[in-house]
Amino acid sequence: MKILILNWRDVKHPRAGGADYRLQHVYAPLTRQGHEVILYSCAFPGCDAEDHIDGIEVHRLGNDVTFAFLCMLKLRSWVKKHQPDVVVEDLNKLPFYSPLVYKGPLVIQMHHLWRKSIFREAFFPVALLVWLSEEMIRLVYRKCRFSVVSESTKRELEQMGVAPECIKTIYNGADLSRYQPIEGEKEPYIIWIGRIQKYKGVLDACEVLERLLPDFPKLKLIIVGDGPYKSRLEEYIERRGLQKKIRLTGFISEEEKISLLQRAAVHLQSSYKEGWGLSVIEANACGCPVVANNTTGLCDSVVDGESGLLYDYCNLDDAANKVKSILSHSELQVRLIENGFRRAAEFSWDRNSREMIEYLEQVIQESV
Template identity: 35%
Template sequence: MPLRVVIFNWRDMHHPEAGGAEKYIVTVAEGLAKRGHRVTFCTSAYPGALPEEVVNGVHYTRRGGRFGIYPRALVNGLLSLHRPDVVIDVQNGMPYLTPLVSRYPVVNLVHHVHKEQWPVTFGPRAAKAGWWIESRLAPWIYRSARYVAVSDSTRHELTLQGIDPDRVDIIHNGTDATPLDDTPRSVHPSLVVLGRLVPQKRVEYALDVVASLVGDMPDLTLDVVGSGWWEPHLRDHVEVLGIEKYVTFHGHVSEAEKHRLLAGAWVHLMPSLKEGWGLVVVEAGIHGTPTVAFREAGGPNDSIVHNRTGVLVGHDPREFTDAVRELLVDGEKRLRMSDEVARWVPQFHWDESVQRWEQVLEDAAAG
């Protein structure tokens, strides 16, 4: 029987700060709508956005700004207006706390725990308050709710907050991309980093890699794909390092251009402080492009098979640089990883992700 589903997420896919988390939940929303469910997506407003809009079967309602959406969702009683059978509350660090105002079943989606990110984004007091809300208050508020995590790493972090792992379903990211057979690999050593340009993505580490390697690899290039408020700082960092001619900032690009850049690169870099899964790992992998990432980021431990589909390193940035250097120099190892990652990532399908979400929501509504 079709469900009435209300989703609370602070951004939609067209938001200027949208990233992999938005790709995930929008794909799920559209997949559910295609299966006949009535889906309402409550999110924040942004310049140029319509307050009400239907896109690919999903009804979007946009109210409030980056933080204003949270109290407006509660105070305005949006849940009672839409009368859902089940609610998806996306906890991007700050939860909506919908169980406080909802008598409907709630499923809490968590991409990753933000313990390390709070101090990077906010001052000491705000970071301490944010972590208390995420780690103490939220587990109590959602004590009767089901959870969905996008990786085993995230489920493990949730258990450290006292959440029973039996209440947490794992539903991975998928991919709908296909290999670009007509896009040749770059003839020169090339790197790509893709994501929102914000401090926690630590794109500076990728820039430092270039500065360390260009002495031995004068034809090395780095494509920085994405946009965000941290971009001026990154451009300043490029200037300080003196690597302007090696680095290209592409800004926000189309899906086609994104995949062209991923397919052409030798290695994809993910220096992020934290990732729930790392959607771009799969998107790069479908084109045979291996990824180098940090173990401490969490999710890459699940989306990367170490030394087979990519490389996981410790917390030392020098180890990150050394791993990139080895892949660029050792062509045999890189090609072996390229073949293996291209065979490994097709197992992650969006259709399967949507089907699993449908089952979770039906169970929650029935319960």
């Protein structure tokens, strides 16, 4: 099978995020099975126009402003050049409106919808543009086949007018050969992982730490990741005098991330909105108890009271109490670790790739 993919960024892009790494995890294994995967993505300073990443043929062009327009202009010529069996549009930022240009087998891959939450993240003109672009799903994408990462995202699409039978839920996975627990006592720190953006709730994680320090004076917070909200985060840390209590790692290797997860007392996932919450399953696999915001995506990846604890939406007192209960009760900690490890075993990238290729084959057959 030949698969042509449109996505804003590939994994070598300096601002690559979870959606981009997921794409690599899902489609790279397919190339080792004899399938051909061609990815068109946005260029960045110093990049090669053409590349190969773990079997995926990558073509880069344009920039953050022009890439979507170039996709609309050039998709027909790309299809003519490559003759793909199916086209996949990864709709994780602004859409490319591929259904207006391409009428063959098409799958729209979606992680989550912003909806009104975008007004919490971006300035009004940008937020309005994103909101309006999502409204176009009702007109342009409503009859397309979708692949989504959670039941939450599926429900959001159904609310946008997409028929349930047009949506396939394929959960994210984890590399269970690498993400594994280790022996030994947990260290007194909370780990937060993600791109440092406002909607990820990173300042909420800092506030949760402050609520816990009177009872746990040795507790620290390690923030893994980078992003456009980092300067605001650094200002907050300095203003609150938390320099010795909060460590910012920036981007680190996967091996370093795994090591931090294995030794952390708690993984706090404070995002206001997610498609799934990949770090939750990675923490489960590493034997790290999870406390997460009760919001879309995270309510799918966390089985509340079993594989982790959900706190009331954006209620930081409740979040602090949930973390405190884990730190104070070893029996709860052990139960969450054991259940979380079993939960993680249900998800793997191999399974994800297998389900994706089966779905692509189904879409191709339906279009014949």
